[in-house]
Amino acid sequence: MIRDFGVVWSERGLLLEGLENTAIIAVVSAVLALAFGAVLTPALRSRHRLPLWLARTFVDGMRCMPFLLLVYVIYYGLPSLGLRLDNWGSGLAALVLYNTAYMAEILRGAWEAQAPEPAEAGVAFGFHGLGLFRRIVLPPLVLAAGPVIGNQMIQIIKDSAFLTTIALSELTHAASSIQSRHYVPFAAFITAVFLYWGLCLLVEAGVSALGRVAEVRR
Amino acid sequence: MAAKILNVVGVSKTFGAATVLSEVSFQVDRGETVCVLGPSGSGKSTLLRCINWLERPDAGDVYLNGARVGVMNDGRLMLDRELSKARTRMGMVFQHFALWPHLTVLQNVMEAPLHVQKRPHAEVRDEALALLAKVGLADKRGAFPAKLSGGQKQRVGIARALAMRPDLILFDEPTSALDPELVGEVLLVMRDLAREGMTMIVVTHEMAFAREVASRILFLDRGKVVETGSPEAFFTNPTSERARQFLQRYADRPIANP
Numbered sequence: 410m411i412r413d414f415g416v417v418w419s420e421r422g423l424l425l426e427g428l429e430n431t432a433i434i435a436v437v438s439a440v441l442a443l444a445f446g447a448v449l450t451p452a453l454r455s456r457h458r459l460p461l462w463l464a465r466t467f468v469d470g471m472r473c474m475p476f477l478l479l480v481y482v483i484y485y486g487l488p489s490l491g492l493r494l495d496n497w498g499s500g501l502a503a504l505v506l507y508n509t510a511y512m513a514e515i516l517r518g519a520w521e522a523q524a525p526e527p528a529e530a531g532v533a534f535g536f537h538g539l540g541l542f543r544r545i546v547l548p549p550l551v552l553a554a555g556p557v558i559g560n561q562m563i564q565i566i567k568d569s570a571f572l573t574t575i576a577l578s579e580l581t582h583a584a585s586s587i588q589s590r591h592y593v594p595f596a597a598f599i600t601a602v603f604l605y606w607g608l609c610l611l612v613e614a615g616v617s618a619l620g621r622v623a624e625v626r627r
Numbered sequence: 628m629a630a631k632i633l634n635v636v637g638v639s640k641t642f643g644a645a646t647v648l649s650e651v652s653f654q655v656d657r658g659e660t661v662c663v664l665g666p667s668g669s670g671k672s673t674l675l676r677c678i679n680w681l682e683r684p685d686a687g688d689v690y691l692n693g694a695r696v697g698v699m700n701d702g703r704l705m706l707d708r709e710l711s712k713a714r715t716r717m718g719m720v721f722q723h724f725a726l727w728p729h730l731t732v733l734q735n736v737m738e739a740p741l742h743v744q745k746r747p748h749a750e751v752r753d754e755a756l757a758l759l760a761k762v763g764l765a766d767k768r769g770a771f772p773a774k775l776s777g778g779q780k781q782r783v784g785i786a787r788a789l790a791m792r793p794d795l796i797l798f799d800e801p802t803s804a805l806d807p808e809l810v811g812e813v814l815l816v817m818r819d820l821a822r823e824g825m826t827m828i829v830v831t832h833e834m835a836f837a838r839e840v841a842s843r844i845l846f847l848d849r850g851k852v853v854e855t856g857s858p859e860a861f862f863t864n865p866t867s868e869r870a871r872q873f874l875q876r877y878a879d880r881p882i883a884n885p
Contacts, residue, residue: 526725533679534791535715535743537707544742548729625771626729 413596420587427583428604434497434579435566435608438504442565443558445505446512447547453517464513471510477571479503484575500572504565511561519554520546552623559616563609570605580604631693632657632794632826638677638687640670640850647673649850650687655795655828660821662837662858663830665847666873671830672722674847675797678828679717680710691716692794715743718788718796722803724780726772732759732783733768736790744791751790758786762816778809785816795826802833834877838862846870 417424452464471479484499494502531545551558573582584601588594633655640648647670655661663671676682678689680697683704689696696713697705726735736755740746759765762782772780781801788796798817802810814836821827821840831837837844837858844861846854848869854861865871 524723526721526723527727529681530719530721530725530727532707533681533714533717533719534739534787535711536739537711540742541707544738545727549727552729625773627773 410596413591413593414600416591416593417587417596417600420591423583423587424580424600424604427578427580427601428608430578431566431569431580431605432608434500434504434572434577435562435569438501438508438569439562439565441501441505442508442512442561443551445509446514446516449509449513450516450520450550451542453513454520468510468514471507472514474507476503476507476568477574479507480571480575496572496575496577499575500569500577503572504569507568508561508565511564512558515554515557515561516547516550519550519557522553523549549626552619552626555619555623556616559612559619562612562615566605566608566612631655632691633678633828634688634690634693635674635678636688636690638674638684638689640673640677640682640685647850648677648684651847651850651852652687653845653852653855655826657794657826658824659842660825660827660829660840661843661845662841663828663845663847664832664834664837664861664873665853669847670850671847672799675719675799675828675830678797679714679719680705711743715739715791716794718791718793720781720784720788720796720798720801722800724772724777724784724804726780726783726787728772730771731768732764732770732772732775735772735783736786739787740790740792755786755790758789759783761789762786763812776809777805778812781805781813782816785813785820789820789825795828796820798827798829798831800830800832802831834862834874846873848873 449464449468452460453468455461455464480499480503483494483503484496487494527549528541528546531541536545569579570581572579573585576582580601584597588597631654635654636652637650638648638652639646639650651670651674653661663674665671673682677684678696680689683697688698691713694713697710699705699709727738730738733755736758737751740751740754741748756765756768759768762785764779764782764786767775767779772783775783784801801817802813805813810833814833817827817829818836818840829837829841841858844854844856844858845852846861846867846869854865854867854870861870862874865874
């Protein structure tokens with residue numbers, strides 16, 4: 410067994426590259442999903458029927474679809490419609506689309522729990538449209554929703570493991586390669602588990618830092 | 628004759644079946660402090676909110692410095708974007724403060740002048756610091772609203788309104804959410820503003836303040852202006868039965884206003 414971990418150690422370059430790719434795709438997807446989710450949030454609270462219906466349909470559709478299936482649709486399905494994305498493009502698109510829905514729903518929930526007065530004061534002081542949303546409405550939402558956004562970030566990290574199925578060289582893919590090359594399944598996979606855990610601890614640390622920022626701004 | 632800053636003409640508002648305002652008309656001269664009194668539910672707050680179009684009046688017009696608020700020349704209703712300019716001319720102070728929780732005290736005061744009025748940062752900052760000193764909160768400029776007492780929050784709210792250099796300020800029951808011992812510090816700031824000639828419309832239940840500071844009383848009952856006049860005339864010799872009853876109820880309270 411110790412020897413197996415020695416084998417994994419000898420392949421550390423491959424594992425670290427996988428870890429790096431997992432971190433990159435998770436961070437990029439989380440940032441984009443949060444940004445797109447923020448854009449989608451007002452539509453989820455729209456008084457107009459069409460934007461409300463479109464946003465609702467998208468959010469519910471995404472939340473009810475298995476993530477792996479979305480990856481397959483984008484990577485294997487879309488080329489038959491003439492849209493061909495490579496494995497990085499497909500993986501990123503899937504993670505961003507999927508989590509935009511969650512982020513929008515998270516922000517909508519936080520919005521409903523906010524007191525209406527500060528936003529109303531924004532209107533009374535002349536803010537409107539995007540400026541009102543970006544400067545007055547959104548910051549307290551992100552602060553209030555910090556822990557839930559962090560939780561979703563962890564979900565993104567874990568979901569990114571599915572991208573091994575389209576040969577994206579992330580952490581699970583690296584562990585898989587090492588095990589099939591040397592037949593050390595336990596050592597390879599358990600090492601990957603601990604590396605995922607490490608990533609999630611970083612997210613937790615970020616969330617508690619955000620929590621301290623939010624604490625004084627309630 | 629002093630310049631009319633605000634002219635409210637026949638403003639009506641209903642919510643469902645309830646008529647909240649019924650053809651309310653009045654004018655405000657530059658430098659006046661108009662105190663709006665009346666029983667709960669008489670439409671006082673709705674009147675303020677119709678003036679800056681936070682609520683759209685069902686009928687009637689509001690003119691600020693002679694310009695119609697909320698309606699374009701061609702009769703089309705203004706969008707929030709088009710209302711923005713008029714709103715920045717009218718500061719507003721809220722019952723529940725409505726400070727922006729993610730911004731410091733200083734940032735709260737600077738936010739609208741910087742990002743709505745687009746004035747230069749250095750100028751806005753100097754003015755904001757001077758305003759915080761004026762309301763006695765210079766040492767709190769880096770604090771977040773959550774760390775302040777109610778009275779401090781409301782003084783920030785007043786500084787925030789002043790920072791836009793408004794033509795008038797709307798006060799919506801500015802002391803109603805405060806602990807009794809904190810009411811005085813806010814009323815003092817408001818009295819100083821009135822004396823300096825700021826134009827103010829104050830919805831309040833503070834009778835002593837209205838009597839001392841108001842240039843004019845507007846008494847509302849069931850959405851109508853029942854009586855208007857000098858505080859002296861209103862408090863000593865109200866002409867309407869409704870106003871007499873209203874004042875009697877205050878006089879009968881076991882503890883007088885602070």
